[in-house]
Amino acid sequence: MGALTTLPDRSVARLPEEELIRRVVQALGVAAPPFPEGPGGDCAHLDTTRGGRKYRASTIDSVLLGRHFDAACAGHRAGAKLVNRNLSDLAAAGATPSDGLLSLLLAPDVDVAWLEDFAHGAGQAANRAGLRLVGGDICRAPAGTFAATLALQGFAHRILTRRTASSGDAVFVTGQLGGSLYGRHLDFTPRLAEGEWLCGQGEVTACTDLSDGLAKDLPGLLGPKLDARIDLGALPLSDAARALAKADGKPATEHALTDGEDYELLFTVAADRADLLERSFRQAFPLTPLTRLGATEAGSGRFLDLATGEPVKAKGFGHFG
Amino acid sequence: MGALTTLPDRSVARLPEEELIRRVVQALGVAAPPFPEGPGGDCAHLDTTRGGRKYRASTIDSVLLGRHFDAACAGHRAGAKLVNRNLSDLAAAGATPSDGLLSLLLAPDVDVAWLEDFAHGAGQAANRAGLRLVGGDICRAPAGTFAATLALQGFAHRILTRRTASSGDAVFVTGQLGGSLYGRHLDFTPRLAEGEWLCGQGEVTACTDLSDGLAKDLPGLLGPKLDARIDLGALPLSDAARALAKADGKPATEHALTDGEDYELLFTVAADRADLLERSFRQAFPLTPLTRLGATEAGSGRFLDLATGEPVKAKGFGHFG
Numbered sequence: 001m002g003a004l005t006t007l008p009d010r011s012v013a014r015l016p017e018e019e020l021i022r023r024v025v026q027a028l029g030v031a032a033p034p035f036p037e038g039p040g041g042d043c044a045h046l047d048t049t050r051g052g053r054k055y056r057a058s059t060i061d062s063v064l065l066g067r068h069f070d071a072a073c074a075g076h077r078a079g080a081k082l083v084n085r086n087l088s089d090l091a092a093a094g095a096t097p098s099d100g101l102l103s104l105l106l107a108p109d110v111d112v113a114w115l116e117d118f119a120h121g122a123g124q125a126a127n128r129a130g131l132r133l134v135g136g137d138i139c140r141a142p143a144g145t146f147a148a149t150l151a152l153q154g155f156a157h158r159i160l161t162r163r164t165a166s167s168g169d170a171v172f173v174t175g176q177l178g179g180s181l182y183g184r185h186l187d188f189t190p191r192l193a194e195g196e197w198l199c200g201q202g203e204v205t206a207c208t209d210l211s212d213g214l215a216k217d218l219p220g221l222l223g224p225k226l227d228a229r230i231d232l233g234a235l236p237l238s239d240a241a242r243a244l245a246k247a248d249g250k251p252a253t254e255h256a257l258t259d260g261e262d263y264e265l266l267f268t269v270a271a272d273r274a275d276l277l278e279r280s281f282r283q284a285f286p287l288t289p290l291t292r293l294g295a296t297e298a299g300s301g302r303f304l305d306l307a308t309g310e311p312v313k314a315k316g317f318g319h320f321g
Numbered sequence: 322m323g324a325l326t327t328l329p330d331r332s333v334a335r336l337p338e339e340e341l342i343r344r345v346v347q348a349l350g351v352a353a354p355p356f357p358e359g360p361g362g363d364c365a366h367l368d369t370t371r372g373g374r375k376y377r378a379s380t381i382d383s384v385l386l387g388r389h390f391d392a393a394c395a396g397h398r399a400g401a402k403l404v405n406r407n408l409s410d411l412a413a414a415g416a417t418p419s420d421g422l423l424s425l426l427l428a429p430d431v432d433v434a435w436l437e438d439f440a441h442g443a444g445q446a447a448n449r450a451g452l453r454l455v456g457g458d459i460c461r462a463p464a465g466t467f468a469a470t471l472a473l474q475g476f477a478h479r480i481l482t483r484r485t486a487s488s489g490d491a492v493f494v495t496g497q498l499g500g501s502l503y504g505r506h507l508d509f510t511p512r513l514a515e516g517e518w519l520c521g522q523g524e525v526t527a528c529t530d531l532s533d534g535l536a537k538d539l540p541g542l543l544g545p546k547l548d549a550r551i552d553l554g555a556l557p558l559s560d561a562a563r564a565l566a567k568a569d570g571k572p573a574t575e576h577a578l579t580d581g582e583d584y585e586l587l588f589t590v591a592a593d594r595a596d597l598l599e600r601s602f603r604q605a606f607p608l609t610p611l612t613r614l615g616a617t618e619a620g621s622g623r624f625l626d627l628a629t630g631e632p633v634k635a636k637g638f639g640h641f642g
Binding site: 044045046053058060061067089090092099102103135139140145147149151153154 | 363367368375377378383410414416426455461462470472477480530
């Protein structure tokens with residue numbers, strides 16, 4: 001679909017705002033409902049009874065050129081990433097996606113066709129998840145900028161969140177970890193079905209999605225009063241983590257702990273129900289890998305190696321610093 | 322509170338993401354509810370029954386350094402502007418503010434104290450309106466960037482929006498128009514109470530807020546099948562519009578038509594109920610100016626001068642082009 005930046009005659013700067021919005025909305029496709037439930041007014045107007053569930057889960061996240069994708073990335077892959085990483089937060093809450101608002105900050109030389117491809121990818125990813133993109137705004141930004149922010153609302157029967165695990169709970173993770181830079185950070189399916197299912201199991205005590213790497217996200221899941229004792233030998237290593245380890249000489253385990261952007265679900269289960277939940281999960285999702293990593297215990301937010309009893313030396317990446 | 326950009330030792334680049342989030346949340350003050358209803362999880366968790374109204378109004382908008390405020394602007398004024406211009410969209414929908422998500426894109430040299438002042442201003446504006454800031458994200462951005470995006474949810478008893486007026490409806494506007502650059506674009510109170518009240522009056526047929534100027538927003542309110550016939554002599558000119566007219570030699574009327582960022586409510590009322598509504602409004606809001614500008618008629622989206630019958634030659638500013 002061509003490059004992100006372009007010559008003046010194909011750039012967003014040559015189009016009036018209304019035409020740019022019209023093209024983005026058109027590229028979103030069926031994911032954008034008709035006015036006034038969708039774009040076109042000061043607000044989108046939604047029926048509050050939609051979903052029929054007790055709680056609304058609300059989350060926001062962005063993708064930036066140079067940070068979450070590069071200028072060689074196809075528009076639709078960047079657009080899908082924006083939607084899917086936000087959906088991963090809803091999956092962690094066990095929520096069913098409902099509606100989203102899209103904000104775009106565009107440098108004047110952004111290519112119109114690339115932007116339409118971005119919206120097309122975002123619309124397709126939204127549609128797959130039953131998410132409606134109901135509104136947005138577009139704003140001109142300094143040279144070099146392409147930033148897209150998405151705010152999502154979903155609905156859930158109960159609150160599934162972090163920092164609600166108890167001492168002794170079993171720790172599970174879906175999928176395989178590490179090496180997302182080899183492509184998975186752009187191409188992944190958020191674990192929505194698994195999250196909704198986990199939300200319905202009362203013995204699931206806490207849940208998050210892996211965005212910064214297990215080494216950082218597991219303490220984040222448990223909070224400051226629990227330690228995790230983890231069997232590092234049990235870590236589900238992705239092929240990409242092994243390939244990356246060969247390329248850079250670091251252990252594949254370290255990649256699995258710190259690479260980030262796994263977008264898998266990490267959750268805890270009451271100890272006496274953990275075996276049963278594991279079996280039920282495998283029946284419900286035979287194609288989704290599930291690994292029991294270890295257990296929680298009273299502590300101070302540490303990530304302990306089951307083999308040595310020592311804190312693991314590894315650091316997930318932060319967005320700053 | 323100091324400048325937006327700063328030396329490395331006071332910049333956001335020196336702080337880890339968690340500490341930056343902690344400081345922003347603290348500066349938001351009581352507007353940020355405690356976890357899990359507020360910041361700290363993958364999602365904020367809200368009770369869907371909150372509000373007890375039939376419709377949810379959903380809107381998103383941004384402020385950017387260099388576009389909506391400049392580097393000399395105090396942080397709290399920029400933060401209040403972000404919140405208030407979004408609230409103005411809810412006011413146009415007649416919705417009661419509920420909750421918002423805040424996304425920040427920060428260049429490495431943004432001053433931490435300026436950022437905290439920004440969050441303080443945003444939190445105060447939110448609090449005045451009963452709006453809770455329930456979550457957000459922070460992302461590092463290229464040099465020269467400060468962008469803040471806010472996504473809001475509000476609740477309303479009925480849908481009050483654009484493009485729903487009928488031929489013959491009376492056209493009203495609140496407040497005074499033009500010259501917002503003299504300061505009002507930063508310091509204004511969104512017309513939330515007026516919007517809620519208008520939403521409760523069945524004879525109000527359509528409503529929007531003035532962001533791009535009457536010349537552009539009135540056709541936007543009416544849609545492509547109605548003309549507006551407006552008494553330009555009746556336009557409520559602000560003192561700032563008159564002062565600006567003296568300074569640049571353009572007619573004050575042109576400033577009132579095209580300056581933008583008025584953040585007043587523009588609405589239509591069924592003709593046979595317009596006199597009564599006007600009286601009721603003045604009783605309910607004795608301090609809010611209300612002007613009857615003219616009427617709609619079957620047409621093609623034109624803005625006609627009542628005196629000449631000709632289309633008005635003026636153009637509201639667009640975000641692009």
